[in-house]
Every structure is written in C-alpha cells, then in structure tokens.
Amino acid sequence: MNIYDIACLAGVSTATVSRVLNHSGRVSEASRKKVEEVIAREGYIPNAFAHNLNTKKSRTIGIICPVISDPNHAYPVAELSKLLRANGFEILLISTVSNDDSKRPYFVSLINRQVDAAILIGCNCSRQEQEDFVYAAKHVPVFVLNGKVEGPNIYCTLCDEKSAAEQVVKKFTEAGYQRVLYLYDSETYSGEMKLAGYKEGMRKYSQAEPLVVQVQDELSSFYKTLDTVRDMIGQVEFDAILTADDSLAIGAVKALGEAGRRDVPAVGFNNTILSRCATPELSSVDNRMKQQCALTVQTLLSVLQGEKAPACVTLDAQLIERGPLQKQLERKQSEKNGVL
C-alpha cells in the first residue's frame, strides 16, 4: 500500500495525497475528506524513507550514550526522549560498550542514517574524541550533554561541577576535616572537572595533601569501591569522602558502616535515586541533568531552525544535604572548637 494506491482509491493525484499527508499547500475540503477517509479505512502508513529522501530531513536524532544500563545515562536519555518526541522527533540510540571506545564508527552510523542531529551523553577528553566530534560536526550538528568539546557546529550544555566539588571540600575543611579522600571511576570530561575542583579545593582550603583513588570496574564501581574502602580503612588516613558518583559513595559508606566509622562524612555526585535508597541517606551534588536536557533540546531546536545558539551553556550545581551530614559536620566543628 503506497501513495499511488491511496491516490487511486481517493480519485486524486499523488500530489494531493502528499499535500494532505503533510498539511502542505491548499487542498479543497472535499479532496481532503476523501483522502483522509481512504487513508483511515486502509490503515495506510506512509514510508518515511521515501519522504526523507526527498526532504533530506529525517526528524530523527541520534543519541550516543555510554552504557545505558547506567542510571546516570539512562535518565538523560529518558528526559531527552520525552522532549524530542514531543517535538516530533524519533531517537536512534547508540549505547556504547565502554566510555572510551572511539566514537567515529558511531558517528558514521548516525550520519549514514541521516539523523538531523547527534546528542552525546558526556564525553571524554581524548584528542581522538575531539577529532571525532569535529568530523561528525561537518555533517550534522552535535550536542554534548554534561561535557565540553569545542568546534564549529558543536554545542555543549554542562554544569559547574568543578566549583561544586571545590565547595564541598571547603565545607569539609571549614568543619575541621582536612584529609578528604576523593574516589572516582571513569575519565570523562565531567570526571576531570570534579577532580580538578577537588584538587583546587584541597589546595585552597586544606592543610593535607590531596588523596585520590580511582576505582573502576567492568560491572559497577559500587562493588569495587566497597572493597577498596574496606581495605583502606586503617591503612590510609582520611576523615571525609567525596566521590564522583553516588554509587561509589554508597560503597564507601557501606564499608565505613561495617567498620563502625560513622563519623566520616561522605558526599556523592549526581543526586540519583541511589542516594535516597541508601541507609543512611546520602548527601549528593545535583548536576541538574533535567535542566541540562531541557537546555540541550532548546538549543537543538534553535539550531535546526537555523537560528544562532550559544556554543556552551553552564548551569550551577547544587549540594543536596541528606542523612547524617549536617550532624557530622556540627560534631566535628564543636570538637575542633573544644580543642582550641
């Protein structure tokens, strides 16, 4: 069943059917009624390929997302999906296997499929990645969520996680915690920013040296962190913990709990559901993913309409305080004052 059949059955030309289908051009009420009736009766569904081949638009957005089973990635995909679909776009999803395989073949797939734009959930900072983005941007506008890449036709939305990390360290040190341990897993742009913020914070506010440990696991860094922190307790001195992601913080808090070290405050990142599920609840830095998604889609729509758009927008992050954090800080504070 194609447009010829419909035209035939409705007693009009394919041009008229096309006009009805696309609400383009003027069609008499009579013709429209007739055509619509035939379409409904026959259950005709037009072929998007043929349409796209003509219009050179696919109304499809490619999303490249590292391992979508990670809730940190699934959330923005859900959000983007909702927003894009509301604007008439479909989504071609590429869930990459790891965070650092070359993006080139993924971009090629998307270009081959004629997506109108590509959105990336995060990015790493490699030279290779940068090149791949620039390459892709020659074919199609590229939007980066929670990551930064510079180049023509590349647009970024991110969150000032660097300052946020720095502020958490400041908060810790002001209460009297000096040896803040930083745990992270993957080496994304966002990850680098947090790490930089942590280091900056330590440099500015702490008398101790930065103490950084990378925990990485095929499965989920949660397990690895649990083991790592278990091993560290008693071996390495630290009195507060900041992690690049909630799942790490939860592993750490679990290990601390086992060892009876409830005095050690921990702050995670991304404010995921995990931080609420944990016992005790976890404080976490919210990277405002929802707003990032909204901004990205807004920018995307502008760009597709040929309007100018800012190459980079940065939002503020926000520390969400939960569980024992406040009490821990107060206690430490009063200890410190008592000692003085």
Add this chain to the structure above:
Amino acid sequence: MNIYDIACLAGVSTATVSRVLNHSGRVSEASRKKVEEVIAREGYIPNAFAHNLNTKKSRTIGIICPVISDPNHAYPVAELSKLLRANGFEILLISTVSNDDSKRPYFVSLINRQVDAAILIGCNCSRQEQEDFVYAAKHVPVFVLNGKVEGPNIYCTLCDEKSAAEQVVKKFTEAGYQRVLYLYDSETYSGEMKLAGYKEGMRKYSQAEPLVVQVQDELSSFYKTLDTVRDMIGQVEFDAILTADDSLAIGAVKALGEAGRRDVPAVGFNNTILSRCATPELSSVDNRMKQQCALTVQTLLSVLQGEKAPACVTLDAQLIERGPLQKQLERKQSEKNGVL
C-alpha cells in the same frame, strides 16, 4: 557527495560502486581498489534511506520501552543494544511516558520508519494492548521481553516469576511466617504473574489471608513504599514482605529499620544493583533478564531469516539470597519449634 560523484571520480558506473559498497556481485580487483580508494579519500558515507527504499529493509529494530530511566528497563535496552549492534542493527528507541498509554501511536511511528522488527520491554494485559500488538504484527514481527501476548508474528520471552513468587511465600511459611505482605506498583503482565504466584502461595501454604497493597508513584515507587510501610507498621499485622521490585523492598526495609523491626524478612524482585546497595543487603528474585535478551535476539534473527521460531520461551527465575534473610528464617524457625 553521492554515489554518482564516487562513480565519476573512480571512473566507473554507479552500479559498480554499489556492488563494492554492498559486497554484492562480481567486481574486478582493479575496480574495487579504485572505488574503495575514492570512497576513503572523499570520506563518503552512503545514504541509508535510498538504500532502504530499494531493499525494503532498514536494519533497524524498534524498541518500545516504558520510561527508560527505570533501571529495570534500561538494563535490557543496554543488553539488546549490544547484541543487535553486533549483528549490524541500529536501534530506534521509544521510551514511553507511562506503562499504560496506548502503544498504537508508537507502533505506527516504528512502522512508518520501516523497522525490521519491534521489541517491547514488558507489556500490560489490557485488551487494548493486545489489539495494538496484533495490529503491529501485521506489519512487522513483534517480540515481547518479559511479557506475554499471543498472536501471529508475535514472539515472547519470559521468566517464570509466578512460580518464583509462590516459592518465596512457601519459604516464608515453612519458616513460620504466615502473614506475608505483598507490595507492587505497576500492572504489567509480569506484575500480574508475580501477584498470582503470591496469591497461589498464600492459598497453598499460609493460614493467613493474602495481604496486598499497591503503591504507585509518578516518580519512583521507592518513596511511596517508604511512606506506606511506615504507616502500616503497628496498624496492620504482617511478618514478612515480598515486593514486585527491589526498589519497593528497599523502601519497605528502610521503614522497618526505622521502626526497629529487623525481624521482618523482605524479598524483592529483579535482582538489581539496588539490592546490593541497600543496607542491609536485600534478597531478590532474579528474572534472568540477560538470558531473556539473548533469547529474544536469537529468536529475532531466526525470524528475520525466515526461519520458524517458538512463539513463547519461558526461563526459570532464581532467588538470590543475601543479607539477613537466612538468619531471619532460621531464628523464626527455631522460635516456632520452641513454641511447639
């Protein structure tokens, strides 16, 4: 840059370029080399639409998934994505807003986009849904993951969650727990099976009446469960909990913990990362999603190759015991024996 340009630059016809591109037909080594060189040099990427328009195949699979931000849904999407991509398929993802909106428009989108097959992550049991599936299956083979719908060109893979739920109830009652509370949120096929299994288990093994509460929340049922169970403690008598999903169980365990009711065992479903993150760790029924995905893809490949495939495959579920469950059961058991 299209196939004509390449043909021109390589000094051959478009037919030859096409043959090289698709590794179809015989091409002389010389022509092939020449064409490949030009393609590489020019960075030519063929237009999939034009290709698909001819072949009537898109090598694209549509996945309809209720709210992909839910880790229970994101996981199979990640898994399917990996497997399908390895077989040369791209993924058109539709993340629906809720679990029970009509699938019809989503199917239409997919058919319009000419997907080679549609995969659904779960399904509900409504009459409407059934009809939508049958409708879609007239255009394209439909595969249901963790759900069951019958009809021509519809293939299901699922897990015997009903028996699993029944077995958990049996386990509880054998240890001496009679008043098993069942908590669930969404009304999916899978959900109905678990509920049926729970009821069957209560009927067979318990002297108490079934005690079922539905907790449903826009956001995450975790919060709602937390509140619900908080309210129930002291009001309603129950001595063990089974929930349709880990997140519910975690909410329940949290509420129990607050009330000092550490004697009440809880078992969740789906064996998600949440069950490990919880403190204490949670026992959970594994629905073997990974295997379900593998089976689905296998079936899909068979069907696309025109082979016969079973309309429904069912796997066994498996209870993963963690945390205090074993101890709780033993204690109860010995209490019971003591009383006798």
Add this chain to the structure above:
DNA sequence: TTGAAAGCGCTACCAG
C-alpha cells in the same frame, strides 16, 4: 565484469 536505465515511495515544482 560492466553500465544503462528502470524503479523504490514520496515531494515539490510548474502549468493549468
């Protein structure tokens, strides 16, 4: 082994 040419289903321009 190769190329000419007829489509695939739809759009959009142009003439009426």
Add this chain to the structure above:
DNA sequence: CTGGTAGCGCTTTCAA
C-alpha cells in the same frame, strides 16, 4: 486547487 512529472540516492535487472 489540482495533476503531471522530474527527481531524492541507491539497487538491480538486463544486455553487452
């Protein structure tokens, strides 16, 4: 307001 028709970029006969 309508219809004829030339493409969109690629595949696939069919002859050479």
